[in-house]
Amino acid sequence: MAILELNKVRKTFGAGRTQVEAMKQTNFRAEKGELIAIIGPSGSGKSTFLTIAGGLQTPTEGEVVINGAPMTRLKEKKRAKLRLKEVGFVLQASNLVPFLNIQQQMQLLDKVKKDNMKQEEAQQLYQSLGIEHLLGHFPKDLSGGERQRVAIAKALYTNPSVILADEPTASLDSDRAFEVMDMIKGITKEKQTATIVVTHDTRLIDDCDKVYQITDGEMTHQ
Amino acid sequence: MFLAWNEIKNNKLRFILVIGVLMLVSYLVFFLSGLANGLEQLNREAVDKWEADGIILTEESDLRLPQSLLAEDDFAGEGAADYTALAQLSAIANNGDQKANVFIFAVNDESFIMPNVTEGEVFTELGEVIADDTLKEEGFALGDELTLSSTEETVQIVGFTDKARFHAAPVLFTGFDTLDLLRYGEGTGGESEAVNAFVIRGDHLDQIQVDDELQVVSTNTFIENLPGYTEQNLTLTLMIYFLFVISAVVLAIFLYVLTIQKVSMFGVMKAQGVSSSYLACSVIAQTFLLSLAGVLIGFILTMITSIFLPTSVPIAFQYIEMLIYGVILMAVSMMGAFISVQTIVRIDPLKAIGG
Ligand SMILES: Nc1ncnc2c1ncn2[C@@H]1O[C@H](COP(=O)(O)OP(=O)(O)O)[C@@H](O)[C@H]1O
Ligand SMILES: [Mg+2]
Numbered sequence: 001m002a003i004l005e006l007n008k009v010r011k012t013f014g015a016g017r018t019q020v021e022a023m024k025q026t027n028f029r030a031e032k033g034e035l036i037a038i039i040g041p042s043g044s045g046k047s048t049f050l051t052i053a054g055g056l057q058t059p060t061e062g063e064v065v066i067n068g069a070p071m072t073r074l075k076e077k078k079r080a081k082l083r084l085k086e087v088g089f090v091l092q093a094s095n096l097v098p099f100l101n102i103q104q105q106m107q108l109l110d111k112v113k114k115d116n117m118k119q120e121e122a123q124q125l126y127q128s129l130g131i132e133h134l135l136g137h138f139p140k141d142l143s144g145g146e147r148q149r150v151a152i153a154k155a156l157y158t159n160p161s162v163i164l165a166d167e168p169t170a171s172l173d174s175d176r177a178f179e180v181m182d183m184i185k186g187i188t189k190e191k192q193t194a195t196i197v198v199t200h201d202t203r204l205i206d207d208c209d210k211v212y213q214i215t216d217g218e219m220t221h222q
Numbered sequence: 223m224f225l226a227w228n229e230i231k232n233n234k235l236r237f238i239l240v241i242g243v244l245m246l247v248s249y250l251v252f253f254l255s256g257l258a259n260g261l262e263q264l265n266r267e268a269v270d271k272w273e274a275d276g277i278i279l280t281e282e283s284d285l286r287l288p289q290s291l292l293a294e295d296d297f298a299g300e301g302a303a304d305y306t307a308l309a310q311l312s313a314i315a316n317n318g319d320q321k322a323n324v325f326i327f328a329v330n331d332e333s334f335i336m337p338n339v340t341e342g343e344v345f346t347e348l349g350e351v352i353a354d355d356t357l358k359e360e361g362f363a364l365g366d367e368l369t370l371s372s373t374e375e376t377v378q379i380v381g382f383t384d385k386a387r388f389h390a391a392p393v394l395f396t397g398f399d400t401l402d403l404l405r406y407g408e409g410t411g412g413e414s415e416a417v418n419a420f421v422i423r424g425d426h427l428d429q430i431q432v433d434d435e436l437q438v439v440s441t442n443t444f445i446e447n448l449p450g451y452t453e454q455n456l457t458l459t460l461m462i463y464f465l466f467v468i469s470a471v472v473l474a475i476f477l478y479v480l481t482i483q484k485v486s487m488f489g490v491m492k493a494q495g496v497s498s499s500y501l502a503c504s505v506i507a508q509t510f511l512l513s514l515a516g517v518l519i520g521f522i523l524t525m526i527t528s529i530f531l532p533t534s535v536p537i538a539f540q541y542i543e544m545l546i547y548g549v550i551l552m553a554v555s556m557m558g559a560f561i562s563v564q565t566i567v568r569i570d571p572l573k574a575i576g577g
Pocket of ligand 1: 013014020021022040041042043044045046047048049
């Protein structure tokens with residue numbers, strides 16, 4: 001069964017002459033344990049796709065279903081709950097809270113959601129991301145790469161069934177980038193998550209189960 | 223609380239500023255309320271001490287004690303649980319060094335308005351008085367012989383009592399015979415005494431029967447009609463109310479600006495799925511902590527200041543009232559927080575993360 005489904009989803013911005021079709025009508029499904037890459041030039045609609053899939057914005061038409069729940073038909077409050085339970089975001093912009101140290105970023109997630117990673121498992125995650133020595137640090141004391149790795153840890157910490165990553169390796173050197181992709185792949189297989197990674201680094205897509213290309217809002221399977 | 227407290231810990235300066243604003247506002251509110259109380263007491267503490275319910279004055283007196291002239295047998299106590307006559311004279315008392323504006327109240331030494339003596343003894347002889355003890359701070363002492371502005375006669379302080387100021391002046395208590403002497407000189411008396419008022423105790427003022435030319439009013443009404451009393455009170459009360467409004471606006475703006483600065487941070491948390499209500503609770507908890515701290519520090523500061531104030535500044539604290547004002551100030555800050563909560567609820571996580 002597909003854990004993430006987009007049925008006849010379309011997204012337009014604006015109206016009349018200035019209307020932009022950021023996403024043409026798209027059907028998409030992702031299964032458990034699947035690692036999917038999405039590539040495409042800037043402005044092609046990759047982020048739009050990812051945020052619609054994760055319930056951060058509603059499509060103009062069509063329906064998004066996550067783990068059987070009709071995301072598009074839920075009120076914002078319910079959608080937030082569903083996001084928290086099912087979706088792990090790794091965003092282009094750093095999604096860290098400035099006044100919490102790395103350990104506390106995870107504690108915050110424990111405050112708002114149950115069934116997160118256990119101590120041991122989390123420790124393993126930190127080690128594989130190379131951030132175990134940073135737990136007492138605040139985001140402002142980290143380099144861009146470190147911050148990105150913490151953001152990944154944060155997304156995985158809640159044991160989501162769907163992981164949506166928007167250029168997660170953008171600010172990493174290529175060794176780290178490969179390492180992080182391996183990491184993401186390992187977790188996808190181990191935890192049986194559906195993982196969608198937006199990237200423009202084509203070297204990183206070799207290990208992926210499926211690759212989609214987006215051009216001008218049109219999604220094609222490679 | 224987790225978010226609220228960690229944010230405070232990591233942005234100390236910012237939150238010290240917020241606490242500072244709250245502290246200053248509450249300092250001012252507490253201080254003004256202390257002054258308002260002090261001024262009130264200055265006018266009414268002698269009357270409050272009687273624990274009386276009402277007072278009988280003449281209709282034509284317009285509720286002014288000196289203008290109310292009646293005879294001792296004008297009222298015989300119909301409908302009152304207890305009653306007693308009161309006569310008064312105002313004068314400047316001079317002990318040779320110091321002058322003070324005083325009221326001289328003639329009271330019956332067996333009546334319920336007879337003051338307790340805290341130092342010295344009660345008046346027994348003609349010309350003896352019990353004085354309010356604030357006169358001690360002005361340089362008057364037991365045994366002082368006082369000349370009075372309106373008469374050749376002198377009186378002597380034989381005792382002191384506490385809490386006996388009326389209409390911003392200390393009161394000297396004495397017997398009716400002494401007051402007659404001061405009013406009319408030697409060789410009078412015998413007929414029915416002239417008094418200024420009857421002080422009454424009783425739960426049902428409306429059932430008290432008096433002649434047409436007399437009126438019964440509650441002691442509160444009597445005090446509120448002291449010249450200047452209500453005006454003074456209203457002025458200070460208005461200032462306090464304005465302060466509440468001003469602090470509400472200032473704090474709402476302050477908290478709003480703080481919230482606006484954090485929009486993108488709230489946005490990323492919301493994107494993750496942290497609910498608006500969790501964030502809202504956090505902001506409200508934070509405001510609660512800050513306002514509690516501000517009000518408490520303001521209170522402590524007020525207390526410290528009052529220790530160093532000269533005694534001539536009439537300041538008196540009513541802790542219940544201060545508690546209420548403190549709670550209002552906190553409520554007002556919370557209202558500011560609620561405006562910010564509206565903003566948080568409306569934050570679109572998508573816009574905030576700039577994805
Ligand atoms: N909120 C928005 N309002 C108007 N147009 C938007 C908005 N978000 C995205 N777009 C447009 O949709 C298209 C796809 O954007 P995006 O999904 O961000 O592309 P990508 O992530 O591939 O660079 C772009 O043409 C962009 O200008
Ligand atoms: Mg993008």
